[in-house]
Amino acid sequence: VQLQAYGGGSVQAGGSLRLSCAASGRTASVYRMGWFRQAPGKEREFVSAWSGGSTYYADSVKGRSAISRDNAKNMMYLQMNSLVPEDTAVYYCAAGAFSGAFGGSYSNLDGYNYWGQGTLVTVSS
Numbered sequence: 001v002q003l004q005a006y007g008g009g010s011v012q013a014g015g016s017l018r019l020s021c022a023a024s025g026r027t028a029s030v031y032r033m034g035w036f037r038q039a040p041g042k043e044r045e046f047v048s049a050w051s052g053g054s055t056y057y058a059d060s061v062k063g064r065s066a067i068s069r070d071n072a073k074n075m076m077y078l079q080m081n082s083l084v085p086e087d088t089a090v091y092y093c094a095a096g097a098f099s100g101a102f103g104g105s106y107s108n109l110d111g112y113n114y115w116g117q118g119t120l121v122t123v124s125s
Contacts, residue, residue, distance in 0.1 A: 001025045003116030005093040010122040015083050021076040021093030021116060032096035032106055035067065035078045037089035038118070044092070044109060048078055051096075051106035058107075060086070083123045090118035 007019040023030065034049030048067040049056045055067050064082040069075065076093060094112035096102065104111030 001027060001030060001095050001097045001114045003093050003095055003114055005091060005116045005119045008091060008119035008121045010124065011083055013084055013123055013125050015123070016079070016081045017083065017121060019078040019080070019091055019093075019119060019121070021078075023074040023076070023095060026097065027074050029097040030095045031102065032111060033069065033076050034094050034106060034112060035076075035091060036094060036109070037087075037091045037121075039086075039089040042089075046107040047091070049106040049111075050076070051111075056106055080121075083121075085123045085125050087121060088123050090120050092116060092118045 002024045004022045011017055032051040035047040036044050037047050038044040046058050047061055050067055066079045068077045093116045095114040096112050097114055100113035101111050
């Protein structure tokens with residue numbers, strides 16, 4: 001499974017962005033997809049996920065973000081609104097596929113065994 005994230009950019013606080021993640025390869029094996037982010041000097045952290053037919057959000061983005069998928073196009077999206085400078089980070093899309101990460105959690109890195117390259121989001125005040 002190959003993943004490619006895009007859609008990042010520079011926005012002012014209060015603005016919106018929609019991140020996209022294109023999946024290719026053996027996508028029928030994917031049972032979980034998610035978004036993580038990594039700010040400079042910080043560890044990669046969970047943002048949002050689809051897993052087991054449900055969607056999940058980190059408290060930091062809940063209420064102002066929405067994850068969605070288009071299975072026909074093998075795409076995943078993250079709509080982010082009311083952006084704040086603390087949202088500045090490199091955003092990664094990830095997938096759990098086959099059985100490699102089935103025992104992991106949707107909110108942890110161990111819940112995913114495929115990662116795309118990141119896309120940078122910069123929010124200025």
